[in-house]
Amino acid sequence: MTFAILIVFLAIALAVDWQLERKKNSRRVALAGQMSVQGAPKLVGIPAADRAAIFRKVLPALAAREVYHHPGHAWARWTDDDLISVGANEISGKLMGALDLLELPPVGAHLRQGRPAWKMGRKGRFVEQLSPLSGEVVEVNQAALTRPELVNDAPYRRGWLLKIRPSGLADELENLFAGSLADAWLTLSKERINAAFGPPDSELLATAQDGGELIDGIGDQLSDAQWKTLSRQLFGGR
Amino acid sequence: MRYLEIVSFVKDPEYDWPGLCQRLGQTFRMTVQLTWPTLDLEFAYNPARGQYLSTAMLSKLLEIRNPAATKSLGITDLDLFIPILTYVFGEAQLGGTVAVVSGHRLRPSFYGLPDDRDLRQERLIKEAVHELGHTFGLLHCPNQLCVLASSTYAENIDNKGTEFCAHCQGLINDALANPQTWPRP
Ligand SMILES: [Zn+2]
Ligand SMILES: [Zn+2]
Numbered sequence: 001m002t003f004a005i006l007i008v009f010l011a012i013a014l015a016v017d018w019q020l021e022r023k024k025n026s027r028r029v030a031l032a033g034q035m036s037v038q039g040a041p042k043l044v045g046i047p048a049a050d051r052a053a054i055f056r057k058v059l060p061a062l063a064a065r066e067v068y069h070h071p072g073h074a075w076a077r078w079t080d081d082d083l084i085s086v087g088a089n090e091i092s093g094k095l096m097g098a099l100d101l102l103e104l105p106p107v108g109a110h111l112r113q114g115r116p117a118w119k120m121g122r123k124g125r126f127v128e129q130l131s132p133l134s135g136e137v138v139e140v141n142q143a144a145l146t147r148p149e150l151v152n153d154a155p156y157r158r159g160w161l162l163k164i165r166p167s168g169l170a171d172e173l174e175n176l177f178a179g180s181l182a183d184a185w186l187t188l189s190k191e192r193i194n195a196a197f198g199p200p201d202s203e204l205l206a207t208a209q210d211g212g213e214l215i216d217g218i219g220d221q222l223s224d225a226q227w228k229t230l231s232r233q234l235f236g237g238r
Numbered sequence: 239m240r241y242l243e244i245v246s247f248v249k250d251p252e253y254d255w256p257g258l259c260q261r262l263g264q265t266f267r268m269t270v271q272l273t274w275p276t277l278d279l280e281f282a283y284n285p286a287r288g289q290y291l292s293t294a295m296l297s298k299l300l301e302i303r304n305p306a307a308t309k310s311l312g313i314t315d316l317d318l319f320i321p322i323l324t325y326v327f328g329e330a331q332l333g334g335t336v337a338v339v340s341g342h343r344l345r346p347s348f349y350g351l352p353d354d355r356d357l358r359q360e361r362l363i364k365e366a367v368h369e370l371g372h373t374f375g376l377l378h379c380p381n382q383l384c385v386l387a388s389s390t391y392a393e394n395i396d397n398k399g400t401e402f403c404a405h406c407q408g409l410i411n412d413a414l415a416n417p418q419t420w421p422r423p
């Protein structure tokens with residue numbers, strides 16, 4: 001339910017951003033916006049591999065290896081070898097800090113977009129993160145398995161988790177977002193984390209703050225009930 | 239009569255107080271009154287963080303503010319924080335009456351740079367306008383040049399302007415024209 005609300009939020013953000021960016025006449029974002037808002041062109045009759053290649057041509061952001069985010073706070077990025085590397089974005093890491101548990105699917109496993117893909121944990125609390133895309137696992141980041149804290153230290157670089165061969169990229173890209181849309185989304189998510197702490201003084205009601213970065217392992221400061229609610233909001237799933 | 243109360247917890251002659259008052263008065267079209275209460279702020283100190291809880295400062299401001307003031311802006315030189323962030327430049331009651339700004343991380347010397355009075359003053363003005371904007375109910379603005387753009391680092395403050403963008407200025411104009419929508423003090 002809360003996840004559905006998030007999607008609605010995102011849809012509004014996408015629509016607003018699309019309008020803003022369209023005014024700026026930015027071809028790159030206009031393309032992304034068009035795909036996100038109106039749905040990706042289906043390219044019926046073209047083999048999946050070619051469709052992916054076409055997308056790479058029409059979507060420079062993807063070719064530029066921009067990080068694409070899934071609403072469940074996993075990310076995906078095109079790699080040199082025409083695979084997709086995926087991982088947990090900065091929100092996941094910040095919330096949990098240095099992980100003490102990371103379970104990744106084996107090479108050969110099939111992931112489905114929006115279904116649980118891997119498990120991350122810290123101090124007895126777990127998140128089953130949803131896969132940002134569908135595809136077959138072709139490589140597992142052994143460094144992350146031996147040093148799970150990489151996920152928090154360098155979520156988009158050394159802390160990547162899997163490389164996958166995507167199987168539904170053309171259709172599934174419309175569920176991911178990048179650039180200014182992603183920035184807005186991440187900001188919204190940080191505000192959501194802040195809200196989980198509740199107004200410290202009911203007299204104040206809502207407040208807005210400026211500055212600073214999220215501290216690492218912010219989830220440690222939440223009660224079990226708060227953690228449950230927030231992790232469900234942020235990561236979806238059960 | 240509407241007026242803005244600046245509650246200064248810092249007696250720093252390096253700040254150009256008249257300049258700040260004039261600027262805020264112009265932006266929000268009201269008279270400005272500067273007060274210097276004597277108040278021990280240790281109640282907001284968190285030993286684990288070595289910083290001061292900005293939300294506690296807001297609560298205190300609600301307590302000590304002049305109820306006749308339209309808005310009250312606290313200014314401190316203490317390092318402020320909230321639980322989830324490493325630090326904050328300021329915090330405001332959204333659509334409320336109180337806001338606080340810290341000059342602690344606005345000084346270039348905090349970053350090991352030579353001190354620059356003008357730069358620090360400009361950052362203070364931007365953050366003061368920004369936080370007061372929140373008290374009129376405005377949220378962060380995606381326009382990076384707008385004073386209501388959110389700032390994580392001091393460089394972000396430097397990159398934005400001292401003015402509202404056209405959209406935010408419109409919202410401020412509406413709010414100023416409709417005092418019945420303001421929260422009762
Ligand atoms: Zn703000
Ligand atoms: Zn604006």
